Amino acid sequence: MSGKITNFVAGIVALFATVSVLQAQQGRGAAPTPRAAAPVDLTGYWVSVVSEDWRLRIATPRKGDFESLPAFTADGRRVADSWDLEKDNAAGVQCKAFGVGGIVRQPGRLHITWQDDSTVKVDFDAGTQTRLLHFSPPAQPAGEKTWQGYSTAQWEGPGVGRGAAPARGQPANNAAPISPGGAGRGQRGGPAPSLGSLNQGGSLKVVTTNFREGYLRKNGAPYSESASITEYIHRLPSDPGSDTWLLVVTVVDDPKYLTQPFYTSTQFKLEADGSKWAPTPCRTAAPPK
Amino acid sequence: MKLKLIVRIFPVALFISLLSTPAFAQLSIVGEWAGRYHEDNTDRVPGDVQGDFTGVPINEAARRYAESYDVRRVNLLEHQCEPYNLPHIYRGPLQFRIWEEKDPATQEIIAYKIYIGTYQQYRTIWMDGRPHPPEYVPHTFMGFSTGQWNGDILTVKTTHIKKEFYRRSGIPSSDMTTVVEHYIRHGNLLSHVMIITDPVYLTEPYVNSEEFALMERGNQNWLYNCEYVVEVPMDMTKVPHYLPGKSPVLEDFSKKFGLPLAAVWGGAEATYPEFMTKFNAGTPPAPLRDTRPPPRTDTNEVHGEIETFHVQGNVYMLVGAGANIAVQIGDEGVLVVDNGVASMRDKVLAAIRKLSTKPIRWMVNTNGDLDHTGNNEAVSQAGQTVNGNPADIIAAEDVLARMTATNRSISERPLKTFFEESRDFSFNDEAVFLYHYPSAHTNGESFVYFRGSDVLVAGDTFLTTTYPVIETRFYGGLDGFIAGLNKMLSIAVPKYLQEGGTYIIPGHGRVSDEADLVEYRDMIVIIRDRIQDMVKRGLTLEQVKAARPSLDYDGRYGVESGARFVEAVYKILLEKNNKK
Numbered sequence: 093m094s095g096k097i098t099n100f101v102a103g104i105v106a107l108f109a110t111v112s113v114l115q116a117q118q119g120r121g122a123a124p125t126p127r128a129a130a131p132v133d134l135t136g137y138w139v140s141v142v143s144e145d146w147r148l149r150i151a152t153p154r155k156g157d158f159e160s161l162p163a164f165t166a167d168g169r170r171v172a173d174s175w176d177l178e179k180d181n182a183a184g185v186q187c188k189a190f191g192v193g194g195i196v197r198q199p200g201r202l203h204i205t206w207q208d209d210s211t212v213k214v215d216f217d218a219g220t221q222t223r224l225l226h227f228s229p230p231a232q233p234a235g236e237k238t239w240q241g242y243s244t245a246q247w248e249g250p251g252v253g254r255g256a257a258p259a260r261g262q263p264a265n266n267a268a269p270i271s272p273g274g275a276g277r278g279q280r281g282g283p284a285p286s287l288g289s290l291n292q293g294g295s296l297k298v299v300t301t302n303f304r305e306g307y308l309r310k311n312g313a314p315y316s317e318s319a320s321i322t323e324y325i326h327r328l329p330s331d332p333g334s335d336t337w338l339l340v341v342t343v344v345d346d347p348k349y350l351t352q353p354f355y356t357s358t359q360f361k362l363e364a365d366g367s368k369w370a371p372t373p374c375r376t377a378a379p380p381k
Numbered sequence: 382m383k384l385k386l387i388v389r390i391f392p393v394a395l396f397i398s399l400l401s402t403p404a405f406a407q408l409s410i411v412g413e414w415a416g417r418y419h420e421d422n423t424d425r426v427p428g429d430v431q432g433d434f435t436g437v438p439i440n441e442a443a444r445r446y447a448e449s450y451d452v453r454r455v456n457l458l459e460h461q462c463e464p465y466n467l468p469h470i471y472r473g474p475l476q477f478r479i480w481e482e483k484d485p486a487t488q489e490i491i492a493y494k495i496y497i498g499t500y501q502q503y504r505t506i507w508m509d510g511r512p513h514p515p516e517y518v519p520h521t522f523m524g525f526s527t528g529q530w531n532g533d534i535l536t537v538k539t540t541h542i543k544k545e546f547y548r549r550s551g552i553p554s555s556d557m558t559t560v561v562e563h564y565i566r567h568g569n570l571l572s573h574v575m576i577i578t579d580p581v582y583l584t585e586p587y588v589n590s591e592e593f594a595l596m597e598r599g600n601q602n603w604l605y606n607c608e609y610v611v612e613v614p615m616d617m618t619k620v621p622h623y624l625p626g627k628s629p630v631l632e633d634f635s636k637k638f639g640l641p642l643a644a645v646w647g648g649a650e651a652t653y654p655e656f657m658t659k660f661n662a663g664t665p666p667a668p669l670r671d672t673r674p675p676p677r678t679d680t681n682e683v684h685g686e687i688e689t690f691h692v693q694g695n696v697y698m699l700v701g702a703g704a705n706i707a708v709q710i711g712d713e714g715v716l717v718v719d720n721g722v723a724s725m726r727d728k729v730l731a732a733i734r735k736l737s738t739k740p741i742r743w744m745v746n747t748n749g750d751l752d753h754t755g756n757n758e759a760v761s762q763a764g765q766t767v768n769g770n771p772a773d774i775i776a777a778e779d780v781l782a783r784m785t786a787t788n789r790s791i792s793e794r795p796l797k798t799f800f801e802e803s804r805d806f807s808f809n810d811e812a813v814f815l816y817h818y819p820s821a822h823t824n825g826e827s828f829v830y831f832r833g834s835d836v837l838v839a840g841d842t843f844l845t846t847t848y849p850v851i852e853t854r855f856y857g858g859l860d861g862f863i864a865g866l867n868k869m870l871s872i873a874v875p876k877y878l879q880e881g882g883t884y885i886i887p888g889h890g891r892v893s894d895e896a897d898l899v900e901y902r903d904m905i906v907i908i909r910d911r912i913q914d915m916v917k918r919g920l921t922l923e924q925v926k927a928a929r930p931s932l933d934y935d936g937r938y939g940v941e942s943g944a945r946f947v948e949a950v951y952k953i954l955l956e957k958n959n960k961k
């Protein structure tokens with residue numbers, strides 16, 4: 093009997109050893125790069141579809157028109173009421189409406205790429221702005237404050253951070269080869285994958301600091317340098333043949349200027365290529381009379 | 382022996398469990414959630430300014446509908462307690478509660494249940510892989526939903542949604558709308574995305590998203606009170622609307638915010654960044670056009686097989702034999718309303734026999750068309766009155782006259798005819814009412830009301846597949862349609878908040894309720910009023926056709942069907958006008 097128990101224990105030990113080897117072979121023990129660990133492919137050209145807040149985004153709302161915003165603090169109200177487009181232009185701060193707190197709401201396109209294995213690059217054609225999303229941030233972002241600030245990123249979702257098997261290589265959608273009947277990526281050629289197979293439903297959490305004061309809206313609704321700005325970027329599951337959507341959920345918590353956190357979610361549609369990419373300078377049209 | 386077994390099995394089981402993919406629990410979306418209105422607040426909470434059509438990829442049909450819309454229409458009793466439909470309700474002020482229904486044996490989620498405080502709406506999102514129902518079942522304001530998790534995103538697809546609006550300013554949504562939703566949770570924040578496809582009124586999917594915050598302490602505001610009441614003395618059969626181009630509120634939004642009218646009508650083009658350049662340059666958008674073919678409706682209503690749907694009470698609907706067939710069953714026998722085309726005889730009889738083996742005692746013809754009466758003889762002969770004769774066929778007198786004039790055989794003809802406006806009798810322990818009204822599809826139209834089952838069988842006075850078909854050769858007309866529909870509206874009683882209650886089997890199409898019926902009545906009245914105005918202004922038929930008075934409904938009921946309807950209405954109204 094005791095021999096059987098010994099055999100049993102030995103079997104268990106051998107079993108764990110085998111599993112450890114197999115897991116290591118699967119890469120579970122090693123830390124994949126953020127790019128390799130991406131649960132979702134965010135790369136590509138994405139166009140904003142302005143189906144919400146249309147008159148606040150396509151047009152420039154009149155001074156003092158702050159529909160939908162949380163109430164300002166006294167400081168926030170003072171700054172908001174002092175908005176003067178001409179003065180901004182003269183002072184060379186035209187990009188205040190194109191900073192991290194407002195850029196996503198500007199009608200335009202995003203071009204998302206991997207700058208390297210641990211940095212996502214987001215180019216905006218509106219205002220010709222660039223943000224770098226760092227997976228390996230320094231302890232304290234240093235340097236001069238900028239319109240886009242310093243962004244740290246981390247993947248969120250099922251399996252993320254638990255040593256899950258990394259997603260396969262993820263070239264940009266618009267760079268995928270056209271291969272009729274072959275293994276396409278659902279955007280250019282090949283049978284489109286079924287719902288859910290395009291991504292694993294994860295998201296990218298982005299926290300940005302070290303930014304300059306700017307505008308949530310074109311007409312001077314302010315956010316302060318001390319605001320907390322968090323974004324969640326999702327690529328939404330889609331059916332074959334239907335559009336692919338990117339959702340950016342933005343939470344601006346700015347006790348200096350806003351009495352409550354400000355929540356928005358902004359939709360972008362995947363485009364086949366960059367043929368409509370049209371960088372423009374920071375420019376805000378005058379509001380209607 | 383037992384230890385031996387354990388020793389052999391345990392390592393294998395452990396090995397398999399360790400190698401398998403880690404099972405991560407789904408995020409919970411259970412809880413009570415309250416809206417945050419940091420986007421489109423004016424539209425979503427207090428109500429949009431009239432004339433705001435921004436951001437919605439509407440087509441020209443939707444524009445016509447919206448510019449004709451008069452908010453006073455909600456004064457009509459049948460409209461007063463209509464809730465928002467699914468694509469609209471999340472855009473209003475709301476809070477909702479989500480809970481899970483689990484299989485007691487496996488603890489797997491069968492469904493998510495959602496209760497929405499605004500309009501007291503309940504939703505079920507089925508997670509058990511069941512298919513969506515066939516098209517002919519009733520639509521509801523919340524539709525039929527199925528869901529699946531994709532990682533941490535719950536994706537929900539909904540069909541069978543009732544017609545309503547995307548905005549209170551009158552941008553219509555059709556009953557062919559489908560919605561894909563995504564529920565995404567981050568801490569105490571829930572993001573909700575809707576991708577709406579509507580082949581009738583949108584040129585592209587309409588996408589919007591909302592945020593909801595978890596309510597830690599709940600909220601008491603969960604009930605919605607609505608009672609029908611005549612608030613303003615008015616003719617409740619008139620349908621408030623503006624003739625095209627005559628709305629006094631159309632420019633309210635553009636004037637209030639200093640925006641060009643053409644820009645706020647932009648449709649899909651105006652939702653893309655390129656439009657901002659045009660807008661800033663003062664260049665108007667291209668006119669709204671919808672170059673896509675209208676959605677196909679099932680015009681081939683003779684199927685290979687008959688499908689049976691239990692409407693409610695004693696009444697069933699048979700689909701696939703031409704016109705819809707209603708079958709009432711009970712201890713006394715079987716009553717059949719209409720019976721389909723002759724080519725489906727055996728299958729119709731078999732379907733009836735599947736429901737009941739009791740004798741077919743009565744048949745009703747709602748009109749004399751062959752797709753309603755093609756099996757008069759066969760079904761009658763298969764049945765038996767208490768005297769042992771073939772089942773009696775009841776119809777308005779004009780049906781008999783028409784069949785006689787068209788030499789239908791004697792055994793096909795309804796010999797139990799009636800002249801009076803209504804007739805009633807009791808069968809299978811419920812009162813059965815027949816109402817006759819002339820000058821609708823033909824001069825011999827009837828509808829049937831089963832009082833106990835609370836089911837109306839409308840005949841061709843109400844269709845969900847096409848415009849009204851006016852058979853002038855059989856003395857059809859327009860007034861009978863409106864009178865018949867108004868009579869049905871007076872009989873139908875919806876359950877609380879304008880859904881269900883009395884069900885209506887149309888001559889063709891899906892099972893409906895009062896909310897569907899009133900939309901059909903409104904459509905006929907609105908198109909009639911437009912054509913009446915054109916007739917008064919002396920427009921020719923060609924000019925009327927060119928003005929497309931049915932434009933806003935053609936995507937739903939068919940361009941060709943619309944052209945025929947417009948022509949028929951024009952001729953009727955012109956004749957009336959000339960007689961004055």
